[in-house]
Amino acid sequence: MPAQQELLRLIGVGGENEPDLPPERLEEMLEQLWREVAPQARAVGPSVRRRVLNQSLDGEERHLTPSLVVPPPAPSLPPSLPLQILDGPGIETQLSRLNFLPTGCDGVDDLLGGGLRQGQVTELTGEAGTGKTQLCLSAAASAAALGHRVVYVDTGGGFSSARIKEFHRGFVTADADTSEVEQHLALTLDLITVVRVHDVMHAFKVLEELGLGLLGDPGVKGDGGLEGEADSAMIGREMGLLVVDSLSSLLSPTLTRLHHQGYTTMASVASLLRSLAPVHNCAVLYTNHTVSAGGMGGDGGGGGGERGGAGGSGPSVKPALGIRWTSTPHRRLCLSRDGGGAGTSCGAEVIYGPGTGVRTRFRVVGDGIRTL
Amino acid sequence: MEAAEAAARAFLAPDETGAAFLSRNLTDPMLTGIPFVDAHGSLRAGQMLEVCGVGGSGKTEILMQAAVNCALPKARGGVSFGGCEGGVLLLDLDGKFDTLRFLKILTSRVKDAVIRGRSATMKQNETAAGAPSQPRKTPPLDAESEALIDAVYAECVGRFHMLRCHGSLDFLKALTVVERAFVEAEAERERRDAADASADDAADASAARTRARAQTQTRRLLLIDNIAAFYWLDRASRREQGAPLSLHAVHHAFAAKLLALRRVLCISHWSPYDRCRAPIVVTKATVGGGGAGATQTHKDFLPPTWTSAVTQRLVLDVEKSRGGGPHGGGVSFVARWDFPRGRSRARYDVDGDEGIKCRAA
Numbered sequence: 001m002p003a004q005q006e007l008l009r010l011i012g013v014g015g016e017n018e019p020d021l022p023p024e025r026l027e028e029m030l031e032q033l034w035r036e037v038a039p040q041a042r043a044v045g046p047s048v049r050r051r052v053l054n055q056s057l058d059g060e061e062r063h064l065t066p067s068l069v070v071p072p073p074a075p076s077l078p079p080s081l082p083l084q085i086l087d088g089p090g091i092e093t094q095l096s097r098l099n100f101l102p103t104g105c106d107g108v109d110d111l112l113g114g115g116l117r118q119g120q121v122t123e124l125t126g127e128a129g130t131g132k133t134q135l136c137l138s139a140a141a142s143a144a145a146l147g148h149r150v151v152y153v154d155t156g157g158g159f160s161s162a163r164i165k166e167f168h169r170g171f172v173t174a175d176a177d178t179s180e181v182e183q184h185l186a187l188t189l190d191l192i193t194v195v196r197v198h199d200v201m202h203a204f205k206v207l208e209e210l211g212l213g214l215l216g217d218p219g220v221k222g223d224g225g226l227e228g229e230a231d232s233a234m235i236g237r238e239m240g241l242l243v244v245d246s247l248s249s250l251l252s253p254t255l256t257r258l259h260h261q262g263y264t265t266m267a268s269v270a271s272l273l274r275s276l277a278p279v280h281n282c283a284v285l286y287t288n289h290t291v292s293a294g295g296m297g298g299d300g301g302g303g304g305g306e307r308g309g310a311g312g313s314g315p316s317v318k319p320a321l322g323i324r325w326t327s328t329p330h331r332r333l334c335l336s337r338d339g340g341g342a343g344t345s346c347g348a349e350v351i352y353g354p355g356t357g358v359r360t361r362f363r364v365v366g367d368g369i370r371t372l
Numbered sequence: 373m374e375a376a377e378a379a380a381r382a383f384l385a386p387d388e389t390g391a392a393f394l395s396r397n398l399t400d401p402m403l404t405g406i407p408f409v410d411a412h413g414s415l416r417a418g419q420m421l422e423v424c425g426v427g428g429s430g431k432t433e434i435l436m437q438a439a440v441n442c443a444l445p446k447a448r449g450g451v452s453f454g455g456c457e458g459g460v461l462l463l464d465l466d467g468k469f470d471t472l473r474f475l476k477i478l479t480s481r482v483k484d485a486v487i488r489g490r491s492a493t494m495k496q497n498e499t500a501a502g503a504p505s506q507p508r509k510t511p512p513l514d515a516e517s518e519a520l521i522d523a524v525y526a527e528c529v530g531r532f533h534m535l536r537c538h539g540s541l542d543f544l545k546a547l548t549v550v551e552r553a554f555v556e557a558e559a560e561r562e563r564r565d566a567a568d569a570s571a572d573d574a575a576d577a578s579a580a581r582t583r584a585r586a587q588t589q590t591r592r593l594l595l596i597d598n599i600a601a602f603y604w605l606d607r608a609s610r611r612e613q614g615a616p617l618s619l620h621a622v623h624h625a626f627a628a629k630l631l632a633l634r635r636v637l638c639i640s641h642w643s644p645y646d647r648c649r650a651p652i653v654v655t656k657a658t659v660g661g662g663g664a665g666a667t668q669t670h671k672d673f674l675p676p677t678w679t680s681a682v683t684q685r686l687v688l689d690v691e692k693s694r695g696g697g698p699h700g701g702g703v704s705f706v707a708r709w710d711f712p713r714g715r716s717r718a719r720y721d722v723d724g725d726e727g728i729k730c731r732a733a
Contacts, residue, residue, distance in 0.1 A: 008616050011544035012625035030548070037549050038556070039533065049525075083542050085461075085553055088529030091471045120470075267604030274467035275538040323659045324604075327427030330468060352428050354473065356722070 039087040048096045101148060101241055101283050104138030104167060107360035107371030111350050112331065116283040121273050125288040125319040126335030131346045132287040133158040134364045136245045139285055141167035144191040148240030152194045153206060155249050159194050170367030200250045200265055207272045210239060244286035248320045263324065270328040290317040326352065345372055402456050402593055402651050404438040407730045408707050408718035415651045418634050420681060424656040425688030429705055430722040431655040432468055435595045437727055438653055440478050442593040443528040449520045451489030458591030459557050462534040463546050465601035482524050486517050533557060540602045540622045547629040554592050592650035600656045600674060620675050627681035670710040685710040
C-alpha cells in the first residue's frame, strides 16, 4: 500500500474495500504521527510569564522616537510547525514573541487593545471615504518604520508612496535632521513590498507563495509572483504585517449565482488568511466595503456583524461578503463618517470580536491620523 | 479462522465494568461556569455537546470559559477555586482561539479566588475576635498569596494543551492522536508531581497523593472550535475525481473518531479498569436561520453521520430588539436547547472583556 493510502486509512477516510492495516504497521504509523504532533519540552521562566500577561504597548514603545534609530532587522521568528500540540509553556513562549503593531492612530490602537496583533486577522469595513485605505497606509508606514517587513496587496490602486512619506514625516518631530529623516524613510520604504493584484486567482498565488516562505525550506524560490527581484519566499518568511486593500473587491465578483464555486473561493481565502497569521506570526489587516442592508436594515437571517455605523444616519449598511464571512476575522472595525464634506471626522467602532461596542473618533490630516 | 475468532472475542469483550459505569455516571459533571450549560448538569464523560450559532454569538467564549473552569483546581492552600482539575485539549480549526485572552482570564480568576478566600478567612477571624468589621479596601496580597497565585497559575497552564489545524487532513490526524495526547500529558504531570514529591521529602505525602488520585479520577475535556470550519473546502473536493477528502468521507470520519473517543476511550495508565472518558464540546458556525421562528428545530447542514453523533445541542441566537435597550446596540443573545428538548432558554450578553454574562430570567 502506498504511504498516502496508509495515512488515509489511519485517519479513517480510506475506502471501505481497502484491507485493514496490519497491527504492527498501525502502531508504527501512530508512533510516527505522534512524534510529529507531540509538544516540545519547554520551560518558561517567571519573567516571560509576567511579560506575556502585561503584554500591550506602553506609551514609549508605541510612539516612534524622534532620534530616528535605524530599524532593527525584522525579527526572524521560527515558524510554528503546521501541526503541533502547544502546551502551556509553549503558548507562553509563542505569545512572548508576538508584537502589537501600531496603526498610527492611538484611538484605533486602543480599540484593538494595543494595536494590530501579530497572529490575528483584523478587518476594516466602512463606506467609501471613511478612511479605510488611509488607516491601511498608516499602519503599513508605522510597522515599516519600526522595522517590520510589510507586504501590501493592492487591488484598487490605492497605495501611494507619497502618502507613506507624509505619514513618515508625521512620526518625527519638526526639528529632526533632514538627512537622517531621508535615510530612515528610505529604509522604511524598502521594507514595504507592494503587490498589485486584480483577481482572486492571482491573490491565491500570492498568498500561497507568502505561505511557502515560512513553511518551506530556505531554498524555495518564488517564481515572480511578487514584483521586481524580490524573492517572495524570503519576504514571506520575514513578513510582520500583511495588508490587503481591498479584499472584498476581489471576492464579491465570485459570490454570484453564476459562479458555482463562489463560497469555496471565499472559504479558501479565509482559511489562507487565518492560517498565514498564526503560522507566520504576522498581523493581517484587510478592508471590506459595505452593502445596503435592505429596507429595514436586516435580512431575517442576519447575524451579529451587521449593525450600522456609529452615525446611524442615512440608509443602514452592513459589511459586504455576507454572514458566512462574519466570523473570519478576529476583530472587525466599522468606520463611519460623522458628517458630510471633506475634512470631517470619522468614527470607528468594534463590531465583532473582543471589545465589541467600543468607539473612537479620528480625523485624517496631512501627516497622520489624529485621535479626537 | 483464528483471526476471526479473536475479532469476535474482541467484539464481545466488555468495554466497561459495572463499577466503572457507576463511577462514570455518579461523578460530578464537568462544570463550565456558564449557568445555562451547567444548570442541566450533564456534561459528563461520553457526552458530546454541540454549540451552534452565528458569528459573534459567543461560541468561542463558551469554550474559553469551559477551558478555564476545567483547568482550575478545586481548592489549593485553603482557597476554593471551584474548578474541575481536568486536562484540557483544544483543537482549534478556526484559528481564532486567543491564547493571550485565555491566560488573562485564567490569571484574573485565580487572583479573584485568592483575594476572596483571604478576605473570607479574615472576616471569620474578625467575627471570632468580636472586632467590629469596618468597610475598608482589600488588603494588599502578602507574599504567601502571591506564591499561591503563581503556583496555581502554573498548575493550570500545565493542564492546557492546544492544537491548531489548518485543514480537514490536519484535523483527522489530530483526532487520531487525541487519546495519546491526553495520556502523555497526564504521564508528564505525574512525573512532575513525583519529582516534586521526592524533592520535598515525605514519602507519606506521596502516598496520600496516590490515594487521593485513586479516589478522584483523572478528568479530561476535549474542545473543538468550529467543526464546520472547512465545510466549503471539503464540499469542493470532488469524490468522482478520486479526491479522498470529500465532505461525506471527512464528516463520517470525524463522527467515527469522536464516537470512538467517547465510547472506547483510553485505558488510564494506573489501572486497566479505570477507564477515563472525556466529555466533548464542539462549536459549529451557522448562517442563522433562527430569527423569529426560533422554536423550530435546528436543521443541520453537515452530513447525517455527524448529526447523529451529537448527544446534546445548544443553539445560540441573536435577537434584535428594535427599541434599543440600555445596552445601546439593542442586541441580545438567547441560548436554547435544541436537543434534548424541554430545557429552558436563557438570555445572556457577550461582553468583550468578561465573556458570557447571563441575564436574570
